[in-house]
Amino acid sequence: MAELLLKVEQVSVSYGAVQALDSVSLEVKEGEIVALLGANGAGKSTLLKSVMRMVPLKQGVISFRGENLSHSRTSGIVKKGMALVPEGRGILGTMSVKENLEMGAFHRTDWESDLKHVLELFPILSERLHQHAGTLSGGEQQMLAIGRAILSAPRLLLLDEPSLGLAPKIIQNIFKLIQKINSDGISILLIEQNAHMAIKVAHRAYVLETGHIVASGLAHEISSDEELKKAYLGG
Amino acid sequence: MAEFIQHVINGISLGSVYALIAIGYSMVYGILQLINFAHGEVVMLSSVFGFYVAPYFLAHMDPSIGLFLVVLTVAMVGCGIVGFLIERLAYRPLRKAPRINCLITAIGVSLFIQYFTQLDFVFGAIPQSYPELMSREVYFTIAGAEVSNLQVLVLGLSFVLMVALQWIVYRTKLGKAMRAVSENTEVSALLGIPVDRVISFTFILGSVLAAAAGTLVSTMYPKVDALMGTLLGLKAFVAAVLGGIGSIPGAVLGGLVMGMAEEFTVGYLSSSFRDAIAFAILIVVLLVRPSGLLGKSRIEKV
Numbered sequence: 131m132a133e134l135l136l137k138v139e140q141v142s143v144s145y146g147a148v149q150a151l152d153s154v155s156l157e158v159k160e161g162e163i164v165a166l167l168g169a170n171g172a173g174k175s176t177l178l179k180s181v182m183r184m185v186p187l188k189q190g191v192i193s194f195r196g197e198n199l200s201h202s203r204t205s206g207i208v209k210k211g212m213a214l215v216p217e218g219r220g221i222l223g224t225m226s227v228k229e230n231l232e233m234g235a236f237h238r239t240d241w242e243s244d245l246k247h248v249l250e251l252f253p254i255l256s257e258r259l260h261q262h263a264g265t266l267s268g269g270e271q272q273m274l275a276i277g278r279a280i281l282s283a284p285r286l287l288l289l290d291e292p293s294l295g296l297a298p299k300i301i302q303n304i305f306k307l308i309q310k311i312n313s314d315g316i317s318i319l320l321i322e323q324n325a326h327m328a329i330k331v332a333h334r335a336y337v338l339e340t341g342h343i344v345a346s347g348l349a350h351e352i353s354s355d356e357e358l359k360k361a362y363l364g365g
Numbered sequence: 366m367a368e369f370i371q372h373v374i375n376g377i378s379l380g381s382v383y384a385l386i387a388i389g390y391s392m393v394y395g396i397l398q399l400i401n402f403a404h405g406e407v408v409m410l411s412s413v414f415g416f417y418v419a420p421y422f423l424a425h426m427d428p429s430i431g432l433f434l435v436v437l438t439v440a441m442v443g444c445g446i447v448g449f450l451i452e453r454l455a456y457r458p459l460r461k462a463p464r465i466n467c468l469i470t471a472i473g474v475s476l477f478i479q480y481f482t483q484l485d486f487v488f489g490a491i492p493q494s495y496p497e498l499m500s501r502e503v504y505f506t507i508a509g510a511e512v513s514n515l516q517v518l519v520l521g522l523s524f525v526l527m528v529a530l531q532w533i534v535y536r537t538k539l540g541k542a543m544r545a546v547s548e549n550t551e552v553s554a555l556l557g558i559p560v561d562r563v564i565s566f567t568f569i570l571g572s573v574l575a576a577a578a579g580t581l582v583s584t585m586y587p588k589v590d591a592l593m594g595t596l597l598g599l600k601a602f603v604a605a606v607l608g609g610i611g612s613i614p615g616a617v618l619g620g621l622v623m624g625m626a627e628e629f630t631v632g633y634l635s636s637s638f639r640d641a642i643a644f645a646i647l648i649v650v651l652l653v654r655p656s657g658l659l660g661k662s663r664i665e666k667v
Binding site for chain 2: 182184203204205208209213214216220222223224225229232233234236237278279282
């Protein structure tokens with residue numbers, strides 16, 4: 131059986147009076163691509179942020195490879211093997227592409243060979259290595275953000291809206307790369323508004339609606355469910 | 366002409382001292398958006414440390430550049446520790462607090478250090494004379510203007526320290542992490558950068574530069590006073606704002622402009638305007654170019 135990587139148990143988060151997540155549970159196992167679908171404001175980003183301990187939990191337990199993360203800090207979680215590519219990509223625009231990648235590998239000393247691997251995966255980055263990261267196009271920035279996260283040597287990669295603001299052709303490319311990364315042995319938890327694409331690459335999916343999980347199952351089950359299809363996949 | 370050149374030379378050496386202090390304000394602001402008002406007190410403590418340790422070394426050494434460097438090293442280590450402790454004890458517990466709380470705390474830390482130093486069993490309220498680490502002599506003359514060995518020392522040391530800082534910030538991993546944290550703290554944490562450790566490092570670095578500034582000031586104007594940090598700190602703060610707070614090259618430029626402005630005011634106007642000029646500059650900068658000479662105006666996200 132594949133190892134259980136991430137386990138989210140009955141997690142609730144609120145921003146003041148607004149309940150963003152209400153008793154949400156989910157799991158990601160070794161080797162999986164899991165999609166987290168839902169409309170704007172459903173709480174998807176909040177869930178990823180709470181996993182990385184960027185927002186405080188009101189209730190519930192999050193564990194990674196069996197270890198409770200409630201006393202971990204964000205940077206410590208990265209060391210344990212989980213990395214988040216945030217919405218909007220979070221590129222350090224005043225630093226060079228190379229420096230961005232180097233920062234991704236901050237806690238490691240033996241990352242040079244992985245750098246080569248990342249540059250093979252994203253050849254465009256090797257052409258831009260000494261350029262300021264802020265000068266890259268949106269698609270290139272997304273590749274940099276993903277490449278940078280891979281350099282932290284994660285077991286599980288969390289992706290928040292990797293297709294946001296990108297041209298359709300580039301989106302296809304990004305999703306192909308996500309599958310490639312997964313086949314290299316990195317598990318993926320993916321948030322997408324572009325549910326069509328997400329469900330195509332995912333093994334399993336959860337549907338989040340105003341802070342609740344309203345459906346979960348194998349990707350093809352979700353995509354063949356007529357009601358969900360209408361609500362989230364645009365008919 | 367000789368007088369003009371003399372003012373330029375004096376201005377540059379005074380300005381380098383302001384620059385060394387201003388860098389500390391700017392680095393901390395870049396990372397925490399906090400004006401660390403206790404920074405001037407670190408400069409003062411550097412002179413206090415020198416005041417206490419210099420006699421021990423003077424018993425074995427004659428005043429010389431060697432003695433200066435020994436005392437400087439002690440002051441740097443002492444101030445590095447003080448800077449680390451200020452952040453660890455006063456600011457870190459407030460990491461998630463509103464910015465105004467941190468600002469008030471900074472003022473509190475500054476006053477605490479000032480008055481603690483004035484206690485009789487610490488240093489006392491009466492200014493003391495700083496031991497002579499190097500005897501002042503004319504090193505050379507250009508066009509009738511005299512350059513003293515101390516001025517050469519100020520320029521040389523400031524230059525070496527700034528080059529070293531540049532190297533740290535652009536070539537070392539921790540320095541790059543400082544830039545990452547100052548650009549985006551949240552993303553830096555997501556990359557696995559230990560943000561708190563980087564912040565500690567920034568305070569240590571700033572305090573070490575402040576220690577150099579304090580030792581240089583007391584060597585040039587041999588006096589130690591528990592309140593000397595206030596005005597020096599404020600002027601360096603103005604220099605940091607003038608250069609564009611958050612920018613290291615800006616802090617250096619701002620420091621040099623401030624030193625020059627002060628020296629010319631004393632030379633051609635009146636020495637009673639010596640301190641007023643700094644605040645006149647502050648008012649003009651805030652009116653005309655609030656982001657400073659080299660600063661970028663930040664767009665606050667809402």
